[in-house]
Amino acid sequence: MRTELRIGTRGSPLALAQAHEARARLMAAHGLPEAAFxxxxxxxxGDRIQDRALADAGGKGLFTKEIEEALLDRRIDIAVHSSKDMPTVLPDGLELSAFLPREDARDAFIGKAAARIADLPHGARVGSSSLRRQALIRRMRPDLDVVLFRGNVQTRLRKLEEGVADGTILALAGLKRVGLDQVATDIMPLDAFPPCPGQGAIAIESRIGDTATERLLAPIHDTATGRALACERAFLAALDGSCRTPIAGYASIAGEALSFSGLILTPDGTKTHEISASGAAADAAAIGARAGAEIRARAGEEFFEGWR
Structure with a gap:
């Protein structure tokens, strides 16, 4: 059986689950066996560096650099990523060509000392590697001790069992994809604890102009997810979003209509700016870009000084 497509991915259980989902959808769409992919x-x-925050090591592109090099070198044909790990600017010659249907975008709290963040004892430790989550936790409970928590889903849950922290927050979508959503003790509501742009969505990256690959991917692309992500990523790009910027943004699609809400925070969670926008789903990227420009102007450049 000739290999139709080589799928590049990280090796964590979650990354492999996402690659397997992409493969299963391709198999079903084209009536091809597993051996074809x-x-x-x-x-x-990003997998190798575990002892410091991503912002101090080079940013979210650390999870994509080597995979994108393999894509450009033609060692693989597509790359399967968590959308939230994708920088807003891609290497020349590459594009995000497909998105799979989005999973639940909410965050999940896994508590040992209490089931909810609100019920944790004073001074309890909550582990997270995300500046957005850290800032939102501090906004909710400034008395808590937020500690750095790196590693894949299983590593973070093991650290929790070992007492490194009294609780942690993980993406509900990731927990579902590895069959561990039952460990969640509380699901964080979208309005009070908004997700980062792209959370819950699987992105597929490919070479621009690779028409054979584009034909294979076209049937598995989810238009609604693609539009939502176009809005969220445009919002992020307007804010120069990186691992040093606590930014939340979520777009929902209903038919041909799009609704978006965005939030920026200072790292300590004490200052925030929120924005809402809506319009035609076909104008998703423009809506996100306008929202990002508006909230940036409203906050003023001094708001961002602590991020640099």
Whole structure:
């Protein structure tokens, strides 16, 4: 059986689950066997660096650099990513060509000392590697001790069992994809604890102009997810979003209409600016870009000084 497509991915259980989902959808769409799609595991810098925050090591691109190099070198044909890990600017010659139907975008709290963040004892430790989550936790409970928590889903849950922290927050979508959503003790509502742009969505990256690959991917692309992500990523781009910027943004699609809400915070969670926008789903990117420009102007450049 000739390999139709080589699928590049990180090697964590969650990354592999996402690659397997992409492969299963391709198999179903084209009536091809599993052997037609080879999964190629690539270790990234983000996987190797576990002792410090991503912002201090080079940003979210650390989870994509080596995979994108393999894509450009034609060692793989597509790359499967968590959309939230994708920088807003991609290497020349690459594009996000498909999005799979989005899973639940909410965050999940896994508590040992209490089931909800609100019920944690004074001074309890909550582990997170996300500046957005850290800032939102501090906004909710400034008395809590927020500690750095790196690693894949299983590693973070093990650290929790070992007492490194009294609770942690993980993406509900990731927990569902690895069959561990039952460990969640509380689901964080979208309005009080908004997700980062792209959370819950699987993105597929490919080479621009690779028409054979584009034809294979077209049937598995989810238009609604693609539009929502176009809005969220445009919002992020307007704010120069990186791992140093606590930014939340979520777009929902209902028919041909789009609704978006965005939030920026200072790292300590004490200052915030929120924005809502809506319009035609076909104008998703423009809506996100306008929302980002408006909230940036409203906050003023001094708001962003602590991020640099």
């Amino acid at each position: 080879e999964i190629v595991v690539i270790t990234t810098s």
